[in-house]
Amino acid sequence: MKPTIALVGRPNVGKSTLFNRLTRSRDALVADIPGLTRDRHYGHGRGASKPYLVVDTGGFEPIVTDGIMHEMARQTLQAVDEADAVIFLVDARSGATPHDKIIANQLRQLGRPVYLVVNKAEGLRRDMAGAEFHELALGEPWAISGAHGDGVRELIEDVLEHFPDASEDEDARQHPKFAVIGRPNVGKSTLVNAILGEERVIAFDQAGTTRDSIYIDFEREAKPYTIIDTAGVRRRGKVDEMIEKFSVIKTLQAIEDANVVVLVLDAQLDVSEQDATLAGFALEAGRALVVAVNKWDGLDDYAKDCVRREIDRKLNFLGFAKFHFISALHGKGVGDLFRSIDQAYQAAMVKLSTPRLTRALDVITERQAPPRNGMSRPKMRYAHQGGVNPPVVVIHGSNLVNIPDSYTRYLEHSLCKLFKLEGTPLRVQYKSTDNPYAERKQVSVHPGRRDPVKPGKQFRKK
Structure with missing residues (x-):
């Protein structure tokens, strides 16, 4: 120890x-x-x-x-x-x-x-x-x-000197690391305390209470986790103090460092442009995402329906993420939220074999072939995994240079659905095989003759 x-x-x-x-x-x-x-x-x-x-x-x-x-x-x-x-x-x-x-x-x-x-x-x-x-x-x-x-x-x-020797713990075992992000005063620190079951970080009714990104190691059901409580991020025009600018940088670094990002929204406030921007940061970093709509217990049925419609309209690009309607202060829904965090982590770190991916690719392209590129149609031969967090699928074939973004999104969505990857984005990359006949071999031609000169032969002057 x-x-x-x-x-x-x-x-x-x-x-x-x-x-x-x-x-x-x-x-x-x-x-x-x-x-x-x-x-x-x-x-x-x-x-x-x-x-x-x-x-x-x-x-x-x-x-x-x-x-x-x-x-x-x-x-x-x-x-x-x-x-x-x-x-x-x-x-x-x-x-x-x-x-x-x-x-x-x-x-x-x-x-x-x-x-x-x-x-x-x-x-x-x-x-x-x-x-x-x-x-x-x-x-x-x-x-x-x-x-x-x-x-x-x-x-x-x-x-x-007064403590016994202890070997350095270099345990390479991977364990989930998730960051809690959101605007100021939406209940991030309250949610962290609810997950940990103790008042581990200061939760205070004042925007900007948390200034630094706090990394906390803990265990849940004998399984190790790391949770990151981050500072609230406001719109760029509202960030005046130098300390708050540092806090924004720390939050963005926490997103990059995490496996899963928990975006906390305030149900009693409108879904703002800043909420969408934060979700975009997580999506651009390729991080698995879970959305927690906090302070849900303070709304009536009509207000809840309005919030759901607004989320569907403004955050429709987060179709892969799971949404949870919770009350961090009273602990309602936190258990279900944690199960989604586990599920998103497993999806982000999934290992897919080349035969499974290639068979899935055949099924997907048979259902909807890629559009033609000029006189020829792209040919997808096989696929393999190129990375995790997020999962990256590399597709090999010919004439894959100009595949439209809409078809790439179709492939990503179909692969997630086939392999039941919930809570994480998936990236598709293409690698075209060189065509050996794309450029004809250049041979020397004797002036005045149409046939190429064979190597080693010389013309004699008559």
């Missing part, structure tokens, strides 16, 4: 910077803005002698009793409760603050090993950087620079 190390501290002391340094990634958003990180963010520690997990937390405000900062404090306390050790970060430039003393007192009562780390100590003598932090009574302070990496390796090796 890998030890888990939680990074804790007041806002803007460099926790996310240290998280990125330890995980050798850019997974956590970093900016000179207090309160940027809000949810717990897990990552695999790299570069140390032992494998471990590291948790980035939001700025710890233990004395706040309500609002978003209170929810962030709850997330931090839950991370500490799950952790095997705690790294308490303070700021060498700011010195020991009353806020640091309150956090130190609270951490001492939680019964976890605590390492006092003085960040932003670049350019300072280590003994001088940590001198005034002895009053926090948490042992010898470690002076580091998360931004430059000074002292970070020594710190993490000292923390891991």
